[in-house]
Amino acid sequence: MTSVASSPLTAVEARNVARAARQIQAAVELALREKRSPRMLSDPKAAAVDWILQRWAASHGTGLPVPDPGSLPTRVPPLDDATAIVVDRIVSRVIHENTRKLVCQWYRANVPPKIMADQRGISVRTLYRHLEIALLNLRELFVASEHPELVRMLTARL
Numbered sequence: 684m685t686s687v688a689s690s691p692l693t694a695v696e697a698r699n700v701a702r703a704a705r706q707i708q709a710a711v712e713l714a715l716r717e718k719r720s721p722r723m724l725s726d727p728k729a730a731a732v733d734w735i736l737q738r739w740a741a742s743h744g745t746g747l748p749v750p751d752p753g754s755l756p757t758r759v760p761p762l763d764d765a766t767a768i769v770v771d772r773i774v775s776r777v778i779h780e781n782t783r784k785l786v787c788q789w790y791r792a793n794v795p796p797k798i799m800a801d802q803r804g805i806s807v808r809t810l811y812r813h814l815e816i817a818l819l820n821l822r823e824l825f826v827a828s829e830h831p832e833l834v835r836m837l838t839a840r841l
Contacts, residue, residue, distance in 0.1 A: 731837050732825065735837070738760060765832070778820065782817045785814060789814060796811070
């Protein structure tokens with residue numbers, strides 16, 4: 684029998700393999716660390732806002748500090764700068780302080796829902812309900828902003 688010598692990877696192939704390995708590792712770490720379920724949101728209008736806030740968390744607007752290095756990895760594209768700034772302004776200046784803390788901790792920090800619920804003295808189920816109410820309130824503020832991209836994203840996700 685003849686053996687086939689394996690040729691070394693080219694530089695491009697090595698970069699692709701390394702990138703895929705990092706992506707897999709990040710996905711595994713996220714799955715092990717988080718048990719957040721979008722299915723816990725029963726209202727499709729809240730799910731649309733959740734999607735926008737996931738994109739907001741991946742972007743870097745000017746209203747809030749840049750997330751820490753331990754932030755959640757993202758699977759969604761970031762918002763464009765103008766839309767991210769509008770969302771930043773709404774989150775940082777318009778909504779109630781408790782709601783702002785919940786939204787920022789949920790989308791921009793690496794805190795499991797169980798710990799978030801324990802910090803607030805509520806159950807995880809109640810935490811999801813608070814989040815859903817916050818998202819529905821944010822939806823109304825996003826619509827009231829009349830920012831065309833936000834309104835388009837809200838209607839496109841329904």
